[in-house]
Amino acid sequence: MVQGVGFRPFVYNLARGLGLTGWVTNTAAGVELAVQGPPEAVEEFFSRLVSQAPPLADIHAVHQREIAPEPGESEFLIQASQAGRRSTLISPDVAVCEACLAEMNDPDDRRHGYAFINCTHCGPRYTIIEDLPYDRPQTTMRAFTLCPACQAEYQDPTDRRFHAQPNACPVCGPRLWLADAAGRELDEPEPIAAAAQALADGRVLAVKGLGGFHLAVDAKNPAAVERLRSRKHREEKPLAVMVAGLASARALAELDDDSAQALSSRERPIVLAPLRPGSGLAPGVAPGNRLLGLMLPYTPLHHLLLAEAKRRGMDALVMTSGNISDEPICLDNEEAVCRLGGAAPRGAIADLMLLHDRDIYLRSDDSVVRVVDGALRQMRRSRGFVPSPLILRPELAPEGCPAILAVGGHQKNTLCLLRGREAFVSQHVGDLDDLRTLEFFELTAGHLSRILEAKPKVVVCDLHPDYLSSQWAARQGLPLVKVQHHHAHAVAVMAEHGLSGQVLGLSLDGTGFGDDGTVWGGELLLAGLAGYSRLGRLRPFFLPGGEAAVKEPWRVGLALLIEALGLEEAVKLDLELIRAHGDKLELVGKMMERGLNTPRTSSMGRLFDGVAALCGLRFSVAYEGQAAVELEQAMERPAEEGYDFGLREDGGLLELDWVSLVEEIATDALAGADPARVSARFHAGLLSSLSTWVLAGAESSGLDRVCLGGGCFMNAALLAGLPPLLEAAGLEVYSAAQAPSNDGGLSLGQAVAAAAAWGRDRLTGDVTTLTHGEGPA
Ligand SMILES: [Zn+2]
Ligand SMILES: [Zn+2]
Secondary structure, eight states: OOOOSSHHHHHHHHHTTTTTTEEEEETTEEEEEESSHHHHHHHHHHHHHHHTTOOOOOOOOOOOOOOOOOTTTEEEEEOOOOTTTEEEEOOOOOOOHHHHHHHTTTEEEEEEEETTTTTTTTTTTTBBSSSSSSSSGGBGGGGGGHHHHHHHHHHOOSSSTTTTTTTOOOTTTTEEEEEEETTOOOOSSSSSHHHHHHHHHTTTTEEESSSSEEEEETTTTTHHHHHHHHHHTTSSSSOOOOEEHHHHHHHHBBOOHHHHHHSTTTTOOOOEHHHHHHOOOOOSSSTTTTTTEEEEOSSHHHHHHHHHHHHHOEEEEEEEEETTTOOOOSSSSHHHHTTTTSSSTTOOOSSSEESSSSSSSHHHBOOOEEEETTTEEEEEEOOOTTOOOOOOOOGGTTTOOEEEEEOOOOOOOEEEETTTTTTEEOOOOOOTTHHHHHHHHHHHHHHHHHHHHHOHHHEESSSOTTTTHHHHHHTTOEEEEEEOOOHHHHHHHHHHHHHEEEEEEEEEEEEETTTSSSSEEEEEEOOOOOOEEEEEEOOEOOOOOOTTOOOHHHHHHHHHHHHHHHHHHHHOOOOOOHHHHGGGGGHHHHHHHHHTTOOEEHHHHHHHHHHHTTTSSOOSSSSSSHHHHHHHHHOOOOOOOOOEEEEEEEEEEEEEHHHHHHHHEEEEEEEOOOOHHHHHHHHHHHHHHHHHHHHHHHHHHHHOOOEEGGGGOOOOOHHHHHHHHHTTTTTTTEESSSOSSSSGGHHHHHHHHHHHHHHOOOOOOOOOEOTTOOOOO
C-alpha cells in the first residue's frame, strides 16, 4: 500500500537528499522507481526506503535490479501515473497525526482550531472514496474547491499535503455547525464550545464523525447516561467511552502495555479493558460488566470537543454509535435528523447535533479489540483496519484463481473479497434482519469490487438457506459455493495462520446450520481447507421455542433439567429458575415430547445460556450472547474443581455430554452456591473436558494441530485457558486474532475454503456444497 499515502514525495525527498537522480511513478502493482548515483548513496537509499517509509505505507515486497546508466540525467522527478494504471490498495481511515494536531493547536496557524485538518499521513480515506482512481473528484471532497494556499500545498512534492486528496482549510473546506433536534442550524459562532456546554448541562449530543454518527453524553453524569439509554432503547449493552489521552484512560480502566499501545495506535479502536473500581463513571455506562470499552480521539473534531469538555470539568464522554439497537450507524445529516433528531419515530434521541458538510460515503463503525492471552484480538474489525488486506500464504491462494466474493453469515455480517493472495474483509455490516442493513450490505459488496477493481467470478455463502446473505448470493448468477458455518470458522483460523492440510477444528458458537439440517454450535471437526468431516459434537439438547430460546435462556435451563433429571424431579427442585419459571415446566416438557417448534441443538453458546439460567443469573436477555458474557464475568476467581462433563460415543460421533454437569449445578445451586461459584466451576470443568475431548479427537485422527474458532472464543477464560492444556499434551494451538473469532470472521473462512476448492477442481456446475462427505483435503 504505497499510493495515496505520500510515498512518491517521500522517495523524491529521499533521493534528492542523497544527491541521486532518477524517477518514481505509480503503477498497477505499486510504485516503480529508478535511482542513479554513487553506490554508497544508492545503498543508503534502499535501506531508508523501507525503514523510513511514510507511516501509512505498507510494503509487502521490494524487487530490485541493476539497469544501464542514463547519461546526462540531472534531477529526480515524480512522473505522472500512467493512464490506465492506478492505485490498487486504498488506505483505511486513520487518526489525525501529531503534525496536524500541532498545527491545529497553534494560534498562528491558518488551520488553528480547524476540525477537518489532515495530511498525506492522516485523515479520512475509505469512508469518503466512491470509486477509483483515488483522486479528489472520486471522493466526497469534490464539493470543495481548493483555495490557492491549499492548492499550492497539494502541488508541492516537498509539502506534507502533496496530493493529499482530502486537503482543506477554513477558507475552502468543510464547515461545522450546531443544529437543534429538528436539524435547524443554530446561530452559534463557536459550535464546539456550545456543544460541550450542552454536554455539561446533561444533554444528549449527536456528533457527525468519520464513518457515521456518535451519540455523546457526559460519562460521569448518571442522569445523562440514563437519558441516552432510555431514548436509545439499548438498555443493557455497554457504551463506549472516549477520553483525551492515556492518563485519563488509566484512571478508568486497568491497561496493560498491549492495551495501551492499541488505544493510542493510529487505528484507534475501542479497547476493552477491566473497569477500575471508583472510576467515577455513571453506573449506566456498562451495567453488570467488568469491562469498559475505551477509545482515544481520532478526528480533529474529537480533540477539539474533548478539550472544550475538559474546560467544563468533563474528562470522559460516552461516544456510542448513533443508531437504535441493531440498525446500521447513521450516515448523512438528513438521515440523522430522521433517526436521531425530532423526526425520529419514537421521539428525539439527541437534543442537539454537531453537523458538518463533508459527506460520508461508506459507513464504518468503530473497531473493537481486546488483549487476550498476549495477543490483540479483533472483536469487531472495522474503521481504521478496513480495507487493509490479510495476505495469505501462497499455498492458500491457488494460482490463477478468479476473484471470489464471500458474503458471510447473518449476524455481525462482514463480506470478504479475495483477490489473489489478498483477502479483503469488509467493515462490520451488522445483523441482516433490517432492510437498511441489507442495502448497506449490497453497497459494500459493490464498493469493494469497485475500489479493488476485482469483479467476482465466484460467490460463497453459508449453508443456511434462510440467511438473507445466502439468498442474495444465489441471485448473483455466478457459480455459488456453500460452506458450512463451523467449517468456515475453522478455515478462517487456518487462513490467518497459513495452515493447509488437515487440522482439528474446535468450533464453538451460538448457532449455525449443520449439514444434517439441525442446529450446530459445539463441533469438533476434522477440517481441511476445502472440506471436513465431523468427529464430535456437544450432546444435543432441546431449544423450546426455537429462536425465542435465544432471548429467553430460562427455556434452555428448563429443557436441560427435564432431559437430565426428568420432569418429576425437576419440578421439585428449590431453584430460583423453578420458582420463577417452574409453571412452564409442563408446557416445555410437552413441547419437547412432541418436537413442537423445539429443535435439537449442539450449540455451546446456548449451553452457556442454560447454565446462566440454572444458577439464577439470567432468565432473559436483551441481546444475543448477553447471558454468556455475564456468566463469564460472574466468575471471581478460577475454581480448582470443575463440574464433570462426560464423553460418550453416539452414532460414530464423540460426544461431550452435559448431563452430569446439569446434575452437579442443580446440587450446587440447591446448596446455596452463588453464580460466581457456579461460573467458576463451570469454566474449570469446561476447560478440562474440552481438552480431554480434543485430545481424544487428536488420538483418533492422528492430527496434532487444532484451530479454535467461533464466537465462544470471545470468552477470555476459554481463549486463554484452553491452549496451555492442549499444548501441554503436545498439540499446536491456533486461534483468531486479526479477524474476529465470531461470525465477523466467517466471510474470510468462506472465501479461503472456496479458493481451495477451486484449486482442486472441486467446483462443479452452478452450486457446489463443501460439506460432510466431500472429505477433507
Ligand atoms: Zn496529518
Ligand atoms: Zn484552503
